[in-house]
Amino acid sequence: xxxxxxxxxxxxxxxxxASLAPALASAAAVQPLIIAEGGAAEERIEDTASALALAxxxxxxxxxxxxxxxxxxxxxxxxxxxxxxxxxxxARPEFAARRTxxxxxxxxxxxxxxxxxxxxxxxxxFCRERLxxxxxxxxxxxxxxxxxxxxxVLQLARDGCxxxxxxxxxxxxxxxxxxxAGLGLPVDERLARELTTEGYVAPxxxxxxxxxxxxxxxxxxxxxxxxxxxxxxxxxxxxxxxxAALAAIRGYAEAIAPDQDLLIDPNAAAFPAPTTLTLDAHxxxxxxxxxxxxxxxxxxxxxxxxxxxxxPAFPDGHGDVDKLLLALFANGVDGVATDLPRRAAHARADxxxxxxxPDR
Numbered sequence: 001x002x003x004x005x006x007x008x009x010x011x012x013x014x015x016x017x018a019s020l021a022p023a024l025a026s027a028a029a030v031q032p033l034i035i036a037e038g039g040a041a042e043e044r045i046e047d048t049a050s051a052l053a054l055a056x057x058x059x060x061x062x063x064x065x066x067x068x069x070x071x072x073x074x075x076x077x078x079x080x081x082x083x084x085x086x087x088x089x090x091a092r093p094e095f096a097a098r099r100t101x102x103x104x105x106x107x108x109x110x111x112x113x114x115x116x117x118x119x120x121x122x123x124x125x126f127c128r129e130r131l132x133x134x135x136x137x138x139x140x141x142x143x144x145x146x147x148x149x150x151x152x153v154l155q156l157a158r159d160g161c162x163x164x165x166x167x168x169x170x171x172x173x174x175x176x177x178x179x180x181a182g183l184g185l186p187v188d189e190r191l192a193r194e195l196t197t198e199g200y201v202a203p204x205x206x207x208x209x210x211x212x213x214x215x216x217x218x219x220x221x222x223x224x225x226x227x228x229x230x231x232x233x234x235x236x237x238x239x240x241x242x243x244a245a246l247a248a249i250r251g252y253a254e255a256i257a258p259d260q261d262l263l264i265d266p267n268a269a270a271f272p273a274p275t276t277l278t279l280d281a282h283x284x285x286x287x288x289x290x291x292x293x294x295x296x297x298x299x300x301x302x303x304x305x306x307x308x309x310x311x312p313a314f315p316d317g318h319g320d321v322d323k324l325l326l327a328l329f330a331n332g333v334d335g336v337a338t339d340l341p342r343r344a345a346h347a348r349a350d351x352x353x354x355x356x357x358p359d360r
Contacts, residue, residue, distance in 0.1 A: 031352070033335030034344045035171055036060040037292055038079065041339035045127050045138050047077045047086070048145040049156060056160035056168050059345030062208065064171040064337060065153055069185040074119040075150040075194060079130060081176070082111040087125040088143060095121075104176065115183055122147050134296055134316045150191070154198050157206070169206025171229070171337075177216045188216060192223035200226055203254075208289075210257060212236075218252045227254045229289065234259035241277055246284035255287035255334070260324070263290050263331055266301035272327035279332070290328045293338040295321040326351055 039051025040058055052063045065077035082104075084090045089112045098117070101110045114122065127145050129138040148156075153170055160168040172191060180187045191209065200207050207226040211217050217228045230253045232240050239245055241262060249256060258277060260266075265273040281288045297305040298315035304324055307317040321340060325347035328336050338344045 032329055032333060032348055033061040033289070034059055034341055034348065035062040035064050035289060035291075035335055035337040036341040037064045037337050037339050039063055039339075040341055041138075042135060042295065043138070043342075045129050045141045045145065046079065046339070047148065048127050048141075049148060049152070050141070050145060052148075052153065052156045053160065055341045056157070056164060058342040059348075060341040061167065061335070062169045062171050062206070063153070063157060064173065064210070065148075065150075066173045066175055067150060067187060067191060068114040068175070069180055069187050069190065070114055070117055070119045070122055071185075072118045073185060073190055075172075075187065075190055076114060076119070076122060077148045077150065077153050078114060081114045082109055083114060083117075083122075083125070084111040085130045086127060087147065088128055089125055092125070104179070115180065115185060119149065150194050151198060154194075154200075167206055169208070171208045171210055173210040173231070174216055174220070175211075177211070177213065188220050188223060192220065195224055195226060200224075203227055208255065214249070214252065221252050229253060229255040229257050231291070232256055232258040232262060234261040237262055241280070243280060243284070246281055246286060250285050253286070255289055256281055257289040257291045257337065260290050260293060260328060261301075263288075263333065264301065264324075264327055266303075271301060271303035271323070272331075274327070274331045282332070287334040288332075289335040289337060290331075290333045291337040293321060293325055293328065293336055293340065293344065295319065295340060295343075300324060322347055330354075 036055035038046030040054040041051055044051035044054055047065055055063055066079055067075045068078050068081040069075055078086055089095055095112060098112055101108055102113060123146055125147060126143045127147065128142040129135055132139060150172065157168045157170050174188055174191065177188055195207060203225050205226050208229045209220055209226055210229045210231050212231045212233065214230065217230060220228060230249050262277055263275055265275060278288045295318045296315065297307065297317050297319045300319040300321060304320040306319045307314050322343060325336065325344055329348055329351035336344055
């Protein structure tokens, strides 16, 4: 077995879930994709060249980055436009006076922001681990790699194609588009121009542009022919997963990317309890990409959390993410987003193997 191995109960789990998702029956022919969010972020600092390259080598089909503009309009890959959590900028005396407070998504945020720096200035910074408590193993990589631009991310994907003899693409996510437009930094227009310049000019290109706001994806459809993916947060899903809503999404996007809690009920008495969203979306002509499988208890369904629930360290502790990955693939999704591409590749192989042995 390629991954951690499947028990009889795991095979039963897969068979039961697959009965609700017949699309997985063809998974061996059309293999579900793996999207590495920020790269192999459990093993390297996210959004760095080493994290993205490692994710590709571990089997990722796409790498995902969030994009934010510099003051001179260059798109860079960061989890957020506030920089102190992900770089060493707080320790740079030459930038101390740039610290400021901004209102983002209705919240006051203090720090340093990409839009206040030129690319040349940002290139003097080095990346650091954002989630030090959850990923202490990555602290040894602090201060070793610079911030990446979008063209550099695209080149890493193309280099991965050559290195692995596989198609490797990029999922760029547009965030706070209206906010940046108000600053004279139209990130959607810049992304469309960059993709065209880099040769991504057809729907079949290895690109999925992501956004939470339908208006952003609608607008982007007029700027570029590449594929679009509607992100759906579990806490903001009302009205976005009905039959009518899915049909409307199909008018401007080719896929949805719902939180995993919308695909597998996290509060069900028995795990897994798949919802009908994958089938419903497929019926509407949409592909489905689950987001986001992570190993920490805080991000897992209660049934898969492990350790002492009374311990302060419990949320950061590791649970049974392998069962979650298996259940998601068995749900018939077209792909899974994760910061654990190695484990996801193993789970994908196990899920396909299980379907090829239905009598086991």
